[in-house]
Amino acid sequence: MSAAAADASSDEARLERVRRQLSDAGQLHLLDGWPSLSGEQRVRLLRQLERIDWPGLSAAVRAVMSGQPPRLGEGYAPPPASVCAGPGGPRDSELRAAGLAAVAEGRVGLVLVAGGQATRLGATGPKGAYNVGLPSGKSLFQLHAEKALRVEAMAGGGPGRIAWYVMTSDSTGPGTEALFRGAGCFGLRPDCVRFFEQGSVPCVDTDGRALMAGPDAVQTSPDGNGGLYRALRESGALADMRRRGIACLQVFGVDNILTRVADPLFIGHCLLERVSMAAKVVERTRPEERVGVVAADTASGGYRVVEYSEMRPEDAAAREPDGQRLLMRAANICQHYFTLESLESVCQPENEVRLLPYHAAKKKVPYWDANAGQMVHSPPTENAIKFEKFVFDVFPAAGSSFALWEAARSEEFSPLKNAPGSSSDCPETCRRDVLELHTKWLLTAASASSLGGSRRYAEVSPLLSYAGEGLEGVDLSGNPPEGLLFVD
Numbered sequence: 001m002s003a004a005a006a007d008a009s010s011d012e013a014r015l016e017r018v019r020r021q022l023s024d025a026g027q028l029h030l031l032d033g034w035p036s037l038s039g040e041q042r043v044r045l046l047r048q049l050e051r052i053d054w055p056g057l058s059a060a061v062r063a064v065m066s067g068q069p070p071r072l073g074e075g076y077a078p079p080p081a082s083v084c085a086g087p088g089g090p091r092d093s094e095l096r097a098a099g100l101a102a103v104a105e106g107r108v109g110l111v112l113v114a115g116g117q118a119t120r121l122g123a124t125g126p127k128g129a130y131n132v133g134l135p136s137g138k139s140l141f142q143l144h145a146e147k148a149l150r151v152e153a154m155a156g157g158g159p160g161r162i163a164w165y166v167m168t169s170d171s172t173g174p175g176t177e178a179l180f181r182g183a184g185c186f187g188l189r190p191d192c193v194r195f196f197e198q199g200s201v202p203c204v205d206t207d208g209r210a211l212m213a214g215p216d217a218v219q220t221s222p223d224g225n226g227g228l229y230r231a232l233r234e235s236g237a238l239a240d241m242r243r244r245g246i247a248c249l250q251v252f253g254v255d256n257i258l259t260r261v262a263d264p265l266f267i268g269h270c271l272l273e274r275v276s277m278a279a280k281v282v283e284r285t286r287p288e289e290r291v292g293v294v295a296a297d298t299a300s301g302g303y304r305v306v307e308y309s310e311m312r313p314e315d316a317a318a319r320e321p322d323g324q325r326l327l328m329r330a331a332n333i334c335q336h337y338f339t340l341e342s343l344e345s346v347c348q349p350e351n352e353v354r355l356l357p358y359h360a361a362k363k364k365v366p367y368w369d370a371n372a373g374q375m376v377h378s379p380p381t382e383n384a385i386k387f388e389k390f391v392f393d394v395f396p397a398a399g400s401s402f403a404l405w406e407a408a409r410s411e412e413f414s415p416l417k418n419a420p421g422s423s424s425d426c427p428e429t430c431r432r433d434v435l436e437l438h439t440k441w442l443l444t445a446a447s448a449s450s451l452g453g454s455r456r457y458a459e460v461s462p463l464l465s466y467a468g469e470g471l472e473g474v475d476l477s478g479n480p481p482e483g484l485l486f487v488d
Contacts, residue, residue, distance in 0.1 A: 011046070018049045025054040026061075027202075027210045030218060033370060041216035048218055053230075057201060060358035060387045061208040076295035076306050078327055079404055083303070085273075086406040087265050098271050099264030103155040107247035108162055108262055110148065111232075113225045113334070113391070114141075114176060114254040115169030115198050121427065122419055126172040128254040129179055132416065132427040134434060135459045135485040140254055140416070141179065145186035146462035147261035154264070154466065160189040162262055163244050165196065165237050169222045173197050196235035198227040201358070203365045203384045211384060212368035214375070219367055219384075225253065225334070226356050226389025233347045246340055251391065253334040255416045257430045258437070260467065266337065266405045276342035277398035279305075282409040284331035287317035292392070294330040294404060303402045305332050305392040307359075330404060332392060333413050337403075346394040355394045358387040411437060411467075435459060435487060441468035442476070442484075452476045457487040 022028045030049065037045065102108050116127040123130060128141040138146075152161045168176045177195050180186070185193050200220035202210040213219035223230075228251070232238040241249070248267065252259050260266070263280075270278045279294050292307040308316065311328070318327040345351060365384035366377045395402065407413065414433035417425040435457035442451065442458050445468065451458060461483030465471050474481060 014046060014050065018046060021054045025058045030210055030212065033215050037216055045216040052202060056353065056358065060360065061204060064360045064385060065208055075297060075299045077298055079294060079296045079303060079330055083402060084404045084406055085269055092265060095268035095272065096264045097268065099268030100155040102247065102267060102271060103151055103161050103262060103264065104157055106161055106245060108267060109165065109241055109246040109249040110162055110262060111165045111167065111228065111249055111251040112144065112254060113167050113228065113251065115167060115172055115222050116254065117171055120419060126176045127416065128176065130416065132257065132430040134431055135487055136461065140257060142186045143257065143462060144259065144261050145188050147466060149187050150462050150466040151262040151264060159187060160192050163246060164188060164193040166193065167196055167198050167228055167231060169198050170200060194237055194240060196231055196237045198231045199223045201387045203386050205384055211365060212370065214368050219365060221386045224388025225391040226393055228391050229347045229352050229356065238344060238347055241340055248337065248339050249343060251336045251338065256333060256413060257416060257434055258412050258414045259335060260412055269405060270337045270403055273403055275403040276339050276401040277395060278337035278403040278405060279332060280335035280405045280407055281330040282333055282407055282413045284326055284329045287326065292332045293328045294332050295328060297396055300396050302396040302399045304395050336391065342398065346397055355397055356389045357393065358389060360385050360387055441465065441471055442474065444468065445471035446474060446476050448476060451486060454488045455486040459485045
C-alpha cells in the first residue's frame with residue numbers, strides 16, 4: 001500500500017471513530033456539512049472533534065435536560081474550627097521557616113490559572129497583562145512573578161528555586177507566552193516557566209445540540225479552571241513536576257492582585273500538618289457576595305466548596321446564634337494547596353471523571369446557521385449553555401487530610417473581575433487596596449502617622465517587601481529607595 005493510500009485509510013478510520021462517538025453523544029449533526037468541506041477544512045474539523053470529551057459532554061447535557069444539576073447545595077455545614085488556622089499565631093516563625101526551607105530545596109511549585117481574557121475590562125489580550133493603574137504600571141503577571149522572586153530571595157537563593165506552570169487557554173496562550181518572553185519572564189528563570197493550555201468544551205443550544213462556529217468548527221468555550229487536571233496530565237506538565245522533585249504546589253488564579261504567591265506561612269502550615277489538600281479563605285461578610293464557601297460535607301465527612309448559586313438565600317444569610325458573623329463564611333478565593341501525590345491522583349482519568357462534573361450556565365453565544373450559511377453574531381436572547389469544571393470539586397477526595405487557612409481580606413484578597421467604574425472588584429478597587437495596604441506597611445514600620453508632605457499613598461515593589469517586612473529602615477523624609485513610589 002502506498003503512503004498516500006495508507007494516510008487515506010487512516011483518515012477514514014479516524015472519521016469512523018469520531019462518527020461513532022458523535023452518534024453515541026447525540027451530536028451526529030456536526031458532520032452534516034462534511035461532504036461539502038474542502039480537504040483542509042475536513043482536517044481542521046476532524047482534529048477538533050477528536051479532542052473533545054464526548055462522554056463527559058453527554059453526561060452534562062443529560063443532567064441539564066433532566067433538571068438535575070451536578071451539584072446541589074445540600075448536605076453541608078460550616079467547617080469545624082479544628083480544620084481552620086491562619087496567620088498571627090505563636091507558630092508563625094516555625095511555619096514560615098518550614099515553607100522557606102521547602103522553597104530553598106526546590107520542592108515548591110506554582111500553578112497559575114490564567115486562561116481568562118480582559119474583554120470584560122474593556123481591553124484585549126490576557127487578563128494577567130492588565131495594568132490597574134498603579135504608579136509602577138506593573139501588570140498582574142509582573143506583580144505575581146516579583147512576589148515569587150522575593151520569596152526565593154527570602155529563602156536564601158536566586159531565581160529558579162520555584163517552578164512555574166502557567167495554564168492558558170486557546171485565546172490567551174500565544175499572547176501570554178509572547179508577553180513573558182518579551183519581558184524576560186519578569187526576572188524568573190525561563191527554564192523554570194512552562195506554559196500549557198486548558199481544554200475546551202462545546203457550547204450547546206437549549207435542546208442540547210452542539211453549536212457550530214463555522215462550517216468546519218464547533219463552537220466551544222474554555223472548560224473552566226477544573227480543566228487544570230486534564231491539561232496537566234495531557235501536556236506533560238505533571239510528569240515534569242515529578243522530574244523536578246516538586247513535593248507540593250500552590251494553585252492560584254491570576255485575577256487577585258493581593259495574592260501571596262508561594263506563601264511560606266500557608267505552605268509551611270500545610271507541610272507541618274501533613275495535609276494533602278488545603279484552601280486559603282477570607283471571611284465572607286455579606287450574604288449577597290457572589291463567592292463560594294468551603295464547607296464540611298456531611299454525607300462524605302470530607303470538605304467541598306458550595307457555590308453561591310447553589311445556596312438557598314436563607315442559608316447564605318444564616319448567622320451565628322449571636323447574630324454577628326455569617327454561619328457559612330469561609331469564602332473560597334481560588335488559592336489552593338496540593339501535594340504532588342494528591343494532584344497526580346486526581347489527574348488520573350478515572351478520578352477526574354468521578355470527581356469533576358460539568359457545571360452549566362446559560363449565555364448568549366454566537367453560532368453558525370448552516371441553513372442560512374452565515375454566522376449569527378448577536379443572538380437576541382440566551383441561546384446556549386456553556387459548561388465548565390471547577391478546580392475545587394476535587395476537595396472531597398482529600399477526606400480528613402484537608403486544611404483551611406484564613407487570611408485577612410484587606411491583606412490578601414482584591415480580585416479584578418469587573419469593568420472600570422464598577423462598584424467593586426474593578427481596577428479602581430484593586431489599585432486602592434494595594435496602595436492602602438502598602439501605605440499601612442510603611443507607616444507601621446516607621447511608627448509614623450503620615451508619609452510626610454502631600455504624600456497620601458505608597459506602592460512598595462514586591463522585590464522590596466513581600467508582606468511588609470524589611471521596611472523598618474526606610475526614611476520617609478528622604479529620597480525613597482528603589483522600589484518605593486509615592487502618590488500625592
